Amino acid sequence: MISIAQILYACSFALITIGLYAVLVQRNLIRIVIGLNIADLGVNILLVTLGYVDGGRVPIFTAGQGAQHMVDPIPQALVLTAIVIGFGVTVLMLTLVMRIYVKYGTIDASRLRGLKW
Amino acid sequence: MxxxxxxxxxxxxxxxxxxxxxxxxxxxxxxxxxxxxxxxxxxxxxxxxxxxxxxxxxxxxxxxxxxxxxxxxxxxxxxxxxxxxxxxxxxxxxxxxxxxxxxxxxxxxxxxxxxxxxxxxxxxDVFNLFVFFEILCISSYILVSWEQTGAALEASFKYMVLGSIGSIFILVSIALSYHVAGSLAMADIAQAFRTAPKAYGIMAAVLFLFGFGVEAAIFPVNTWLPDAHSSAPSSISALLSGFVIELALLVVFRVQNTVFATVDMLPVLQVLGISGVIVGEFAAFGQKDLKRMLAYSSISQVGIMLFAISLGTTAGAQAGVYHVIMHAGAKSALFLIAGYFILRTGRRLVEDYRGLGQRMPVSAALFGLAALSLLGAPPLFGFFTKFMILSAAASAGGGLAWFGIAAILLGTVLEALYLFRVIRTLFAPGDTVATGGRVVRAEMDLPALVAVAVFTALVVFGALLLPALSSMIGPIANGLVTLH
Missing domain, CATH: 1.20.120 (Four Helix Bundle (Hemerythrin (Met), subunit A))
Structure with missing residues (x-):
């Protein structure tokens, strides 16, 4: 019997692989950014899955209930931070892509002449 | 307190x-x-x-x-x-x-x-380490793209792509460590890896090394460095080459020795260090652009530090820390002076600096001194740090260590060839005006000159500080050696 956690682990590794593959293969700068986002998403799913408990509860203490069957809140806190950082990096990358487009009139990495790619 | x-x-x-x-x-x-x-x-x-x-x-x-x-x-x-x-x-x-x-x-x-x-x-704790690492990366991306020239924007984007891949690997390594240890504190994770299956430790250590290696410019994942360090404003090149990559390198070692102490990565790190020395020096030798040359030289210098510290002996770690101090001074001074060469002439290629030593004699002389120290010419500070690394490697022994010594000596010869090419061009007869460069008016401005002079004084007279430093180096380098 495959558990939900196993499916989620498989999904997260698939997403990381797809994302990194896109970064390596794509020449379009926007698609590279999207690839990084997909890989980031995979890592976030991996982190949340680490704290997953089958049939678990929201990790908030209420009267009369202990810590049994709570999902682990720490990976969730980590994921929140990671999402915020990922968002910031994405915005900065898109800004750069925009500036590169203004400068060169293209977002094809193979046609940028400033550096060797 | x-x-x-x-x-x-x-x-x-x-x-x-x-x-x-x-x-x-x-x-x-x-x-x-x-x-x-x-x-x-x-x-x-x-x-x-x-x-x-x-x-x-x-x-x-x-x-x-x-x-x-x-x-x-x-x-x-x-x-x-x-x-x-x-x-x-x-x-x-x-x-x-x-x-x-x-x-x-x-x-x-x-x-x-x-x-x-x-x-x-x-x-x-590893997660705070990750957060600070990200802030460091993001501020570096912004500073690299500061001048907004085409090359700077591209270099910054390339750096961001590699940096983001690195941070994905670090996050996976953190996830793995948390899964094993149930805690994020470095001490707890280290404790957990002692009893956990070895495969987990190896995977987490390799992922972490790869992720942090991007920022530390460890050999295979350092392709962003020559672009980023040469396209950034020179003041930023000095910061990035002077301490940012070294800092990341020392953090790699500290985490390696505390958290992943059960995994012996030292031979791998030695090989990566030696490769960095060879690749960096050969690439620097072929450069015509002064700042790119200095950036490639940073790759080889980081390789030397990596090799020295991964010898795994106390002497190696201490020599590595001395070399970090020397390199921080020398490379900062070189980048800062190169910045003013570019500012005054509007040119980036070494060949365009012919005769610049006559118009900017003090700057050119400081450049020469810092270059000699980087090279390891006696009696400057760089000679002592390089000598300590070589003798630490010789006393550590083993085939890899001797191979490393040979690589560093070969690297020094190449380094001498390209740095002397720059110095010779600076002091050659002839004039930058004649080659079509802008008319050079003057030396560096006073605040810049003071800053460069302090860096250069450190690398020239650093050897005089050695007696004082030697009483401190023990505890400082302790954290870099694995205690089995």
């Missing part, structure tokens, strides 16, 4: 304050005061951290789920290097940067870079 938290709070506070005031002079003075003040604070703590076997601990939240920050001897030494380099580079920036309204933001981002550097040496 003031909390080590000050190292993070003060620069962050200064950054927010100066952007809200938005006046150039205030931003400059505020950032200079913050950097210099924290440097002095670091010096005042150095004796205490050297004597304490246990680091000074400051926890924002106590307990197993708390956020632990602590300052040990290595951390204090690194904090001093960071603060002093930043102070001098800010002084240089005051005359080097073109005047304009973006200046305030530049100083603010430099403060963020400094705060995150301190955070990296203070953090004692």
């Amino acid at each position: 003031v909390s080590p938290m000050l190292f993070i709070i003060a620069p962050l506070g200064a950054a927010f304050l100066m952007t809200s005031i938005n006046r150039r002079e205030i931003a400059l003075v505020l950032s200079l005061l913050t950097a210099a003040g924290l440097g002095l604070l670091g010096f005042s703590w150095l004796p205490a951290t050297l004597e304490l076997a246990q680091p000074v601990v400051a926890a924002a939240i106590r307990g197993p789920m708390g956020i632990a920050l602590s300052l040990d001897a290595l951390g204090t030494a690194l904090a001093i290097i960071v603060a002093l380099s930043t102070t001098l580079v800010l002084l240089y920036s005051s005359s080097y940067l073109p005047k304009g309204h973006h200046e305030v933001r530049y100083y603010a981002v430099v403060m963020l870079l400094m705060a995150s550097s301190f955070g990296l040496v203070l953090a004692r």
Whole structure:
């Protein structure tokens, strides 16, 4: 019997692989950014899955209930931070892509002449 | 005693304050005061951290789920290097940067870079390490793209792509460690890996090394460095080459030796270091652009440090730390002077600097001295650090160590060839005006000259500091050697 956690682990590794593959293969700068986002998403799913408990509860203490069957809140806190950082990096990358487009009139990495790619 | 938290709070506070005031002079003075003040604070703590076997601990939240920050001897030494380099580079920036309204933001981002550097040496749990690493990366991306030329934008984008892949690997490594240990504190994870299946430890260690290796410019994942360090403003190249990559390298070793102590990565690191030396020197040898040449030379110098520390002996780690100090001074001075060569002539290629030594004699002479020290010419500081690394490798013995010695010696020959090519061009008869460059008016401006002179004095007279340093180096290098 495959558990939900196993499916989620498989999904997260698939997403990381797809994302990194896109970064390596794509020449379009926007698609590279999207690839990084997909890989980031995979890592976030991996982190949340680490704290997953089958049939678990929201990790908030209420009267009369202990810590049994709570999902682990720490990976969730980590994921929140990671999402915020990922968002910031994405915005900065898109800004750069925009500036590169203004400068060169293209977002094809193979046609940028400033550096060797 | 003031909390080590000050190292993070003060620069962050200064950054927010100066952007809200938005006046150039205030931003400059505020950032200079913050950097210099924290440097002095670091010096005042150095004796205490050297004597304490246990680091000074400051926890924002106590307990197993708390956020632990602590300052040990290595951390204090690194904090001093960071603060002093930043102070001098800010002084240089005051005359080097073109005047304009973006200046305030530049100083603010430099403060963020400094705060995150301190955070990296203070953090004692892997997730905070990750957060500070990200702040360091993001501020570097912004500073690299500062001049917004085509090359700078491309270099910054390339750096961001590699940096983001690196941070994905670090996050997976953290996830794996948390899965095994159920905690994020470095001490707990280290404890858990002693009993956990070995495969977990190896996977987490390799992923972490790959992720942090991007920032530390370890051999296969350093392709961003020559572009980023040569397209950034020269003041930023000096910061990035001077301490950012070295800091990341030392953090790699500290984490490797505390968290992943069960995994023996040292032979791998030695091979990577040696490859870095060879590849970096050969690439630098082929460069015509002065700043690209210096950037490739950074790759090989980081390779030397990596090789020295991964020898796994006390002597190797100590020699590595000395080399970090020497390289911080020499490479900063070289990049800063190169910045003024470019500013004055409008040219980047070495061949265009023919005869520049006659128009900027002091700058050219300082460049020569710093280059000689980087090369390891006696009796300058660089000679002693390189000699210590070679003798540490010889006493460590083994085939890899001898191969490393051969690589470093070969690298030194190549380094001599390309650095002397630059020096010879600078002092050659002829004139930059004749080659079509702009008319060179003068030496560096006074603040920049002072900053460069201090860096150069460090690498020229550094050997005189050795007796004083040798009493401190023991505790400082301790954290870099694996205690089995």
